[in-house]
Amino acid sequence: MNKKELNEIKKNFNDDCGFFTINKVVVASVDSEKNIINKRVDMYNTIPAETSELIIATLKKTLSGSLGKQLREYSFPKDAYLEGGTQGLLYKVVDNCFIDDETTDMFINHIVEHLEYVSTYSIISASCVYSVLHKNSMGDIDEEQGTDFDYKFIITAICPVELRIDGLILDDETKEVVKNVRMDRVVKMPTDGFLFPLFNDRAPDVNGVLCYSKTAKKPNVSMVNEVLGCEFVMSAENEKETFNAIVSNVIGDEIDYDTVTAINSKIEDFVAQNSMDTEVPKIDVNVMKNILWEAGVSEEKLEHLPKVFDGAVGEGGSLAAYSLVTNKTKLSAPSITVNVANSAIDKVKTQVMNGRKCIIINLDDPEVSVNGIDTTVK
Numbered sequence: 001m002n003k004k005e006l007n008e009i010k011k012n013f014n015d016d017c018g019f020f021t022i023n024k025v026v027v028a029s030v031d032s033e034k035n036i037i038n039k040r041v042d043m044y045n046t047i048p049a050e051t052s053e054l055i056i057a058t059l060k061k062t063l064s065g066s067l068g069k070q071l072r073e074y075s076f077p078k079d080a081y082l083e084g085g086t087q088g089l090l091y092k093v094v095d096n097c098f099i100d101d102e103t104t105d106m107f108i109n110h111i112v113e114h115l116e117y118v119s120t121y122s123i124i125s126a127s128c129v130y131s132v133l134h135k136n137s138m139g140d141i142d143e144e145q146g147t148d149f150d151y152k153f154i155i156t157a158i159c160p161v162e163l164r165i166d167g168l169i170l171d172d173e174t175k176e177v178v179k180n181v182r183m184d185r186v187v188k189m190p191t192d193g194f195l196f197p198l199f200n201d202r203a204p205d206v207n208g209v210l211c212y213s214k215t216a217k218k219p220n221v222s223m224v225n226e227v228l229g230c231e232f233v234m235s236a237e238n239e240k241e242t243f244n245a246i247v248s249n250v251i252g253d254e255i256d257y258d259t260v261t262a263i264n265s266k267i268e269d270f271v272a273q274n275s276m277d278t279e280v281p282k283i284d285v286n287v288m289k290n291i292l293w294e295a296g297v298s299e300e301k302l303e304h305l306p307k308v309f310d311g312a313v314g315e316g317g318s319l320a321a322y323s324l325v326t327n328k329t330k331l332s333a334p335s336i337t338v339n340v341a342n343s344a345i346d347k348v349k350t351q352v353m354n355g356r357k358c359i360i361i362n363l364d365d366p367e368v369s370v371n372g373i374d375t376t377v378k
Contacts, residue, residue: 005200005202006210008202013060013128022056024098024099026039026126027123028112041101058157059126062156062192062193062212063212069320070214070216074211075207075230086110090154090209094154094197120185122187124159125156128153130150131149135202151203153204155194157190159189163184192220194223195209211230219235240326251297257331258296261345264325264342283319328342
């Protein structure tokens with residue numbers, strides 16, 4: 001799925017859209033011992049409004065974030081459908097719309113059996129239909145032409161359950177501050193989730209699944225490998241670490257503050273230049289070579305880039321540009337850490353003074369704050 005297709009689903013994922021319908025909703029609660037302590041299936045239109053609003057907000061959260069970071073597309077292994085893998089089960093659920101109890105039970109049990117989760121959690125899943133509107137020759141949606149077909153899909157959210165015990169509360173009846181004797185179990189916003197099938201070229205694509213992870217740096221690998229049966233690819237943090245390793249191996253003794261900050265600036269420029277593209281901007285070996293060259297890396301060093309890049313990423317591979325951008329520059333030395341906004345990187349220099357290596361920070365204003373206390377540089 002590209003950004004335009006994802007945004008089309010997100011935009012119409014609400015009760016006010018006349019072309020979008022949630023049919024049935026499954027809610028199951030699972031304890032830390034993998035016991036299903038509660039499960040029910042309801043028609044969405046029979047759920048009280050105050051509850052249905054929270055359900056749709058929770059499900060829509062699994063479509064939030066950036067493609068390539070919180071949202072990643074995974075392909076099913078070859079012949080996964082024929083071998084009775086998760087792909088076949090998901091396809092059956094989409095086709096069945098949670099009508100058959102046996103299929104619904106298989107789906108929930110499959111998640112519970114394969115998902116690694118550290119606490120009690122809830123599974124919220126919905127069977128949905130989006131009537132795909134016709135597009136004219138200019139690529140614009142033409143509501144007068146009606147819909148081309150129905151895109152049937154399921155969307156699933158994995159939500160942690162938090163035990164909340166407030167110490168003191170204001171009693172509604174007595175109006176006094178008293179100890180709270182209730183223990184509320186609150187279902188939080190999802191940490192993981194997925195959508196199946198994909199919405200590619202404005203049509204269903206059963207060959208892959210869109211996976212959501214609240215923490216892009218530390219995704220739940222079991223969701224991808226075990227629950228969905230796909231092969232996990234590098235997280236945003238892994239991609240950044242891989243990129244840094246490539247830079248270090250290629251540049252070697254040419255690395256300095258100016259080179260590193262210039263590289264990050266060039267990546268920012270690349271992302272900005274491709275911000276209107278529907279596809280997630282990728283950095284392959286050729287793009288990286290241009291970035292390093294423009295950052296001042298010598299031609300001699302760049303000769304080693306193809307071998308190092310292919311060895312780290314794989315031949316013909318690439319890295320998501322979003323994963324490589326840093327919003328600040330961090331300088332670290334023993335007992336010292338300096339964080340510099342990218343807009344101020346030109347105010348910082350590394351320099352040898354009187355034989356000692358120093359970090360020099362130019363201040364436009366002599367007044368600075370130290371531990372929250374305003375002071376001045378004399």
